[in-house]
Amino acid sequence: xxxxxxxxxxxxxxxxxLANKIKKRIKGTEFASISSYVTYVLREILSDTEEKTEETFxxxxxxxxxxxxxxLGYLD
Amino acid sequence: xxxxxxxxxIVSGLERSGTSMLMQILYxxxxxxxxxxxxxxxxxxxxxxxxxxGGKIINLIINGDFKFDEYRAKFIKITAYGLKFLxxxxxKIIYCERNIEEVLDSMExxxxxxxxxxxxxxxxxxxxxxxxxxxxxxxxxTKILYIExxxxxxxPEKNIKKILNFLNxxxxxxxxxxxxxxxxxxxxxx
Numbered sequence: 443x444x445x446x447x448x449x450x451x452x453x454x455x456x457x458x459x460l461a462n463k464i465k466k467r468i469k470g471t472e473f474a475s476i477s478s479y480v481t482y483v484l485r486e487i488l489s490d491t492e493e494k495t496e497e498t499f500x501x502x503x504x505x506x507x508x509x510x511x512x513x514l515g516y517l518d
Numbered sequence: 519x520x521x522x523x524x525x526x527x528i529v530s531g532l533e534r535s536g537t538s539m540l541m542q543i544l545y546x547x548x549x550x551x552x553x554x555x556x557x558x559x560x561x562x563x564x565x566x567x568x569x570x571x572g573g574k575i576i577n578l579i580i581n582g583d584f585k586f587d588e589y590r591a592k593f594i595k596i597t598a599y600g601l602k603f604l605x606x607x608x609x610k611i612i613y614c615e616r617n618i619e620e621v622l623d624s625m626e627x628x629x630x631x632x633x634x635x636x637x638x639x640x641x642x643x644x645x646x647x648x649x650x651x652x653x654x655x656x657x658x659x660t661k662i663l664y665i666e667x668x669x670x671x672x673x674p675e676k677n678i679k680k681i682l683n684f685l686n687x688x689x690x691x692x693x694x695x696x697x698x699x700x701x702x703x704x705x706x707x708x
Contacts, residue, residue: 498645499642503641504646506635506638506642507646511576514534515574516533516573516576516599517577
């Protein structure tokens with residue numbers, strides 16, 4: 443039986459000076475650790491990059507959106 | 519607090535992106551908003567939807583039946599797709615943006631069924647969001663303020679001040695407005 447578990451996290455390194463800046467920034471916020479803050483920032487950047495598409499809003503896109511809006515009760 | 523009598527004010531963004539929370543913040547700040555109780559508060563919006571016509575205002579706008587002149591100097595909620603059909607006028611829009619995966623999760627929870635074509639849905643909503651933002655930025659009759667849902671939860675004071683500055687309103691009710699932001703309602707967090 444394969445006893446190797448799939449890794450859920452990867453360690454990365456950042457300069458200590460940057461880590462200290464982040465520690466100061468997250469004091470008093472709901473971020474419990476430097477890792478949680480860095481994860482949040484990177485997710486936002488990646489999500490933002492994915493969203494910057496210059497694709498046209500096609501009729502097909504419009505139908506998909508309208509279908510969702512009907513299901514959510516925003517359109518008849 | 520009084521808004522300009524010649525301007526229509528709109529809270530917008532993709533559905534499930536924090537528009538109801540924004541409306542509640544404005545309401546708590548004694549800023550005039552218009553809504554009805556056709557759609558009652560529920561698990562998806564425990565504090566209410568703050569919308570007109572049971573949420574189906576977009577149908578009225580598409581048909582040219584929505585009387586914008588009767589809603590000047592007050593906020594109404596029109597979600598992003600509805601802005602595509604906004605007639606010429608004078609508008610101030612507060613546009614809420616949220617992590618798209620959180621938006622889609624929230625939509626699925628509200629509908630109660632997993633989206634089997636989630637990637638396609640995601641792409642369509644991203645394109646819609648970008649198109650609407652581009653259109654609104656290019657309109658000469660519209661001023662728009664973008665608020666990030668995730669940011670307002672982390673730093674309500676800073677973002678509510680941005681809203682009040684955008685509306686040229688004083689910070690009289692700032693503390694009450696900040697209290698509206700409840701991190702416990704931040705579900706589908708990514």
